[in-house]
Amino acid sequence: MKKDVLSITDLTREEIYELLESAADLKAKRKAGEPTEFLKNKSLGMIFEKSSTRTRVSFEVAMTDFGGHALYLNSRDIQIGRGETIEDTARTLSGYLHGIMARVMKHETVEKLAKYSTIPVINALSDLEHPCQILGDFMTIMEYKKKFEGLKFAWVGDGNNVCNSALLGSAIMGMEFAAACPKGYEPKAEFLEKAKTLGGKFIITDDPKVAAKDADIIYTDVWVSMGDEAEQEKRLKDFAKFQVNTELLEVAKPDVIVMHCLPARRGLEITDDVMDGPNSVIFEEAENRLHAQKALILKLMR
């Protein structure tokens, strides 16, 4: 396995299956209250340039469960905020820690951290990708659908960081991917090219019903991601027809699962009745971030 996971494409299909198996085992152990002190005396540094609830808490709890320690490093509080370079930070932290996870504004920051550190670096969300999210999502899909091959994964909304990882991840796992995005908000050509190289089957449309037709999974995310706040007004208009609601669910398979990486803006990209309805697996999905990331840090840091 590679030293770092910056993109979902840093993992092969076999490695993803192996991680999902380990995640299921760790989930069972946690539910049974079995001790799992596999990373005793090890420390994970968690650099955050942006807000987080799930990622921060799940990584921190993961290290607690493993008998190790997690350090929350807000980029405003550490010397990066005063201009120390990423390169020097990476070299310094490599002398103390056993792993770094970082949530960054620009993807090149995680690339630099990885290049200049001797310890594993995990992308905990950048402007381009969110691989940890997709790992937890795949665990959830496995729990509900028992397979990936042949499933139709419908993305409805912004062709953003989470969408990029879902597109690439679907290509790796053999799912058909259909994204409905307003014009101008589709995933960038480099991600479509990459998905093609991975053998991915996908369509990009601006009609949510085309994407959702016979879908096994409908996935959405906020219309205004962290960093896009200046475009809020325009985006709310551009995305108005891209809501996941009961009308959209009607064209999908009856047993479609509805997913959202959270945080959600209820009443915008998703309605309350869908989010809290029988097809929603959204909070199981949120929990699975913990188990999937535990499998990942165990593999990288043990």
Ligand code: CP
């Ligand atoms: N889905 C996700 O990454 O949530 P947070 O922003 O709360 O970490």
Ligand code: NVA
């Ligand atoms: N696309 C969202 C995901 C948040 C977990 C963002 O980048 O803000």
